Amino acid sequence: MEPEAAEQEKEKEKEKEKLCRRCKSTYEPSGNTARSCRFHPSFFVCRRHDDQKRYYELRDGDPPYAAKFYDCCGAEDPDAAGCTTDFHVSYDD
Ligand SMILES: [Zn+2]
Numbered sequence: 270m271e272p273e274a275a276e277q278e279k280e281k282e283k284e285k286e287k288l289c290r291r292c293k294s295t296y297e298p299s300g301n302t303a304r305s306c307r308f309h310p311s312f313f314v315c316r317r318h319d320d321q322k323r324y325y326e327l328r329d330g331d332p333p334y335a336a337k338f339y340d341c342c343g344a345e346d347p348d349a350a351g352c353t354t355d356f357h358v359s360y361d362d
């Protein structure tokens with residue numbers, strides 16, 4: 270075996286995992302596809318739904334217009350899985 274070949278073998282370093290600044294999970298750049306990152310493109314808000322419909326189950330003591338939801342999809346659980354997928358975005362990009 271040529272000494273140079275051994276050197277090249279060493280340079281094939283293991284791919285470094287990156288941290289996604291959007292969903293805060295780690296990923297391997299080679300496995301990053303347009304469906305890898307699940308997120309909500311809008312913020313979790315606390316106000317009336319735009320169409321004034323009540324999707325939010327009111328509890329005792331809530332004002333009649335209370336609504337907390339993601340502006341993008343209307344999901345009312347802050348931990349709801351993202352409604353949109355895209356590539357992960359690293360802090361280096
Ligand atoms: Zn959403």
Ligand SMILES: [Zn+2]
Binds near residue numbers: 289290291305356358
């Ligand atoms: Zn991500």
